Amino acid sequence: MNHLAALKPLEDTTIRGRTVEQLRRLVVTGELAAGMRLTETELADALGISRGPLREAIRELVDIGLLVSKPYKGLFVREITRKDLEEIYSLRTMLERFAFQEAWEKRTPEALEDLKARNKKLIGSIEAATDPLGPIEAELHLHSWCYELSGHRLLLQSWNRLKPNLQFYFAMHQQAHERKGPKRRSHDLYIRLASGNDLGAMLDHLNDHMRQGLETTIGFIDCA
């Protein structure tokens, strides 16, 4: 057993699995514009696969919420309204507060090192400024820390379902504003509190952190 095997998520062996990843990437990066209609035959053709596994992959993305399927009418890239975004953030706040409560007693020196490393990677990604989508991914990876540490598989699964929607909105927002993503020091307090001994302060900060995140990114959406 190669000890590196645990690091790479074990490349999908099925076309369906790879297609899910491929489509997810195309949507969250904005290469497939929000609201755009997708036709199966075109997609299958472009991806070089047949309609069977493609339709299965589509089902998964519809479940996550990145695609919207209306029977016999068509398949569309999701659009995000202001209310959608508020729902995403409020649910996310609940989940992350819960994750910290579950993870709090499980914090080890190694885990905290891991957290700092993720922040360092985020900062590095911001400073490098090569891939404009890098910081987004790095920030979400930073936030994944508490969910992973909690050991709560159902909670982690919920987060993983929510994550692509956030990623999708961030990329959309960034394109529209032609602006850099997260600021370099935006998570300093987050890290400090997560490493400290005051769970209540951490939970309070999460409310602030999330509200702030919502307010700074909610600008340009049509009210629904």
Added chain:
Amino acid sequence: MNHLAALKPLEDTTIRGRTVEQLRRLVVTGELAAGMRLTETELADALGISRGPLREAIRELVDIGLLVSKPYKGLFVREITRKDLEEIYSLRTMLERFAFQEAWEKRTPEALEDLKARNKKLIGSIEAATDPLGPIEAELHLHSWCYELSGHRLLLQSWNRLKPNLQFYFAMHQQAHERKGPKRRSHDLYIRLASGNDLGAMLDHLNDHMRQGLETTIGFIDCA
């Protein structure tokens, strides 16, 4: 436009949609035993459909968590460990507390009547004692009230994803114990607090209610 159209959830027009419901029912009622292996060709044959839409329906049930798919190995009905159940209950507690917070200010006299009606239906279903699975469905329908009232679509969706897993476990538990489901007056306090003016008391009660539910139903599972 018929004004009744909004009442019935509009029977699924696609085989996939109907198959999802059919399979969900077969699983949560225990007609497909936990851990049982399913072969696609048999299933397609038994349901009288082809493998295409069946495989798509399977994807949805795998996402919900009722089925487990191991690539190239097979498809199985999920099994529930003690840890799974604890996770389901702890997440559910979070979601329902959040739902009540969101729904609290939206309670109208009509909404509270609706809640009481759901409880009455639950009691009636228990006393009728015809379909042993009726009370389970009625109880879940009662608990759905706060999610629907909250107007939080993403939250409702999360609940709807969690619900089949609870339903599945309840039916399994009931079969194993040959016992009736919920007691007649189990939700009296729940209803009274939900109709009252002390949100804090309601939230506290949810913790109790859920912990109690977990403890009374956790008996017979293998520790994992």
Added chain:
DNA sequence: TGCGATTTGTCCGTATGTATT
């Protein structure tokens, strides 16, 4: 109001890859 074009939904036959015996 129909009619035709397009697309989704569905089915079937077949081939290939994987796991298990």
Added chain:
DNA sequence: TAATACATACGGACAAATCGC
């Protein structure tokens, strides 16, 4: 190792529903 069973995937076909003219 060979053989079997089954999941996965492909391609072609047709039916059903929608939309534009």
